[in-house]
Amino acid sequence: MSFRNLIQRFKTNSSGSSTFPHDRDSTAETTFWRPSFDPSRPVSLEWEHKLGHGEGGWGNNELQSYTSSPDNSFHTSDGKLVLRAIQSRDGATPTSSRLVSRTRLTHPRGHLFATLTLPCATGIWPAFWLLPSEPFTWPGEGEVDIAETWNGSGENHSCLHWGFYTAEDAGKHRSVKTSVKGMGSRPLRFDFYWDAPAKRLVWVMEGRPVMRTSLPGGLRPMEEWNILLNVAMGGNVCEGQVPQEGAYDLVVHEISMSKIEPKAIDRFWSKAVEGKTL
Template identity: 55%
Template sequence: MSFFNQLKSKAEELLPFGQNRGQQGSGSSSHQNYPGRSYQHPPPGQWYQPPPGQLYQPSPGQWYPPPPGQWQQPPPGQWQQPPPAQWQQTTPPPPPPPYGSHPNGAAPPIPTGSRPGETSPDAQGPGVYWRPNFCAGIPVGEEFEQKQGHGDPWGWGNNELQNYTAEPSNSFYTPDGKLVLRAVARPAHPDPEARWTSARLVSRRTLARPDGCVTAWLTLPCAEGIWPAFWMLPREPFVWPHEGEVDIAETWNGDCQNHSCLHWGFYTPEDAPKHLVRQTHVADMARRPVRFDFAWRCGGTGIRKEDGKSAGGGRLMWYVDGRPVMRNIMPPGTRPIEDWCILLNVAMGGNVCQGKEPREGAYDLVVHSLQLTEAPEGGWGGFENDWHRCVDGAVM
C-alpha cells in the first residue's frame, strides 16, 4: 500500500474522508472549521530524540492550591477514590484529595518557589511587551476569552468529551500568581453537561509583531484520556486549515511526549506535506515546570496584495527547555503572524486520545509564567546559531 493510501486509510478510521476536522471552534462562522489534529504516527526515525543525558530527572511535585473548598490534583498514578458524590449539590463536588491526605484534612501548603536552585520564571526581563496578570483578585476573562460548550461541530471535530466552561472550578489564578486550567471528570454525574468539564482560553492579545518570541513555563497533566495544549491560531474569524496552526506544547494519554507542530492543510493524502511535527520526550513534564518557547522572524517577508495573506518565507523555531527541537519556514497563504493569538486548553477523550476516557478526578494544566518578548533568549544572533543546528519538521 502506498504512503498516501496508508495515510488515507488512517484518516478514514477517524472521520468520513474530506470532512473538516476542528479541535478549536467557536461556532461563529459556518466557514470556520478548526484543526482536528487527528495525528498519524510517522515512520520510525522521523521523531526528534534528545541526546542522551539531556532529559531532566523528576523532582518533587509542586501542587498548586485551587479556589477555597477545592482539592488539588494528586501526582500522576496516585489517584484515590473521591468523596461520595452529592449530586443534589448546586456546585460540583471537589476533586479527589492529594495522595497521602485525608478527605477532611487541610489543603496542601502554598509553594513559595517554582524551581529550587534556579531563577524564578516569574522574573520579567528586558524586551517583554506583554505578560498577562495572573492575579487572584481579577477574573480570568480579563486577559483571556473563555470558550464555552462542546464546539461546532460537536466534540470540537474530534469527538472530544469536554464541555468548556467559564466557571472558576475550571480556570482560576492561585494566590502565588499561577494560572490553572482544570479538567474535571465525573462520568457518573446525572447531568451530561457536568460529567466532563474543562477550560479553553484564547488570549485577547495578538502577537502584534513580525518578529518575536512567546515563552511559557508549564506543568502538564499526563494521564489516560487527557490532552493538554499550548498553541496558536489566527485571530477570529479565520479559515482553518489554510491560515495555519502552530502547536507549541501538547501531549496525550500520559505518554510524556511533547509534539511541536505546524499545520496548514486538510487531513487528505494530497495535503500530507502540510502537517509537520517533531516529538520530544520529557519524562517529568507532569512533575515540574517545563519551559516552552516559540520564536518567529517574519519581518520583511511581505504580505500578498491580492488577499492580505503572508507571502511566506518567515522562519519559525520551537524550543523545549531551551533546546531548539524543530524549525520551519512560514508557508505562503497563512495569516500574517502579527495577527495570531495564544491558546491554552485541556481536552478529554476523543479521537486523538484513541477513545480513552480519563478516570474520575481533576487534571491541572499549571501556567507558571507566560510572556511575549521582542526576541528569543540569546537574541537574534542566538536564533541564527540555533537555526543552523536544528532539524526541520517531519511530515506526519
C-alpha cells in the first residue's frame, strides 16, 4: 500500500467520509453524566417515560402509544439501553418508548455524544434529540435533532428548529442531510457540541463535523435543555407509511455528557458546513 493510500485509509471511515479526532482531548472535558445500563437498574432511574398518544399523535399524527412497559424500554444483560417499537399482527395499537433524560445539559458549554444502532424501516422514525425542559413553548424556544431518520432512507438529519414550517418562518430552520452506508446495520456515533457564550453549535457524525450554526436569540438557555430518545411510527414525517408487523429496536450502546472549555469546539467549527434554511 502506498503512503498516499495509507493516509487516505486513515482519513476515511466506513461510511466513506473524512474523519477528525473528536473526543481524545480529555484535558478539555469533564464528564458529568454517563448513565449505567445495568439490567438491575430501572430505566426510569435516569429517564422519564412519556406516555400515550400525545396531542394530535405527538403533533405529527403518529400511530404509536408510548408506554413505560419493559416490553418497550429495557437494559440488556450486556449493558445496553433498548427502545423497542412493536407493531402487532392483531391490529392492536402499536407501542413504543419515548424517554426524556432527568439530567439537563447543565452547562453553558458542553459535549453530548451517543453511540446508537438505529432501526431503519418503512414507517419507522427513530430520533436522538433535545428540547427545553417542560414547560416550554414550541417551536420558539428551540429544538435540536442530532440523530433522525425515517422510512429506512439511510439518511441522517442534523437540525435546529425555532420556527414553524411556514414561509414566514423559513429562516428559522437549519439542517443538513447526510447519507450513511449501512445505516441500521451497525452502531454509529453522534456528537453534539454547544458553546452558548460563543453562540456556536456543532453536529459531528462518525467523527466528521457535518453541520454548524450560530445560536439564535430567543431560545431557552442551553443549560435548561433535556435529551430525548424515541421511536415513532407512521404519521406525517413517514408520509403515511405504516411499519410491517415486528419489533424495531433503537439500541443505545453508550451516552455521555461533558463540560468543555472555551474554544474547545473551534476545531470542529472550521470544518463543518453551515446548516441550510428551508
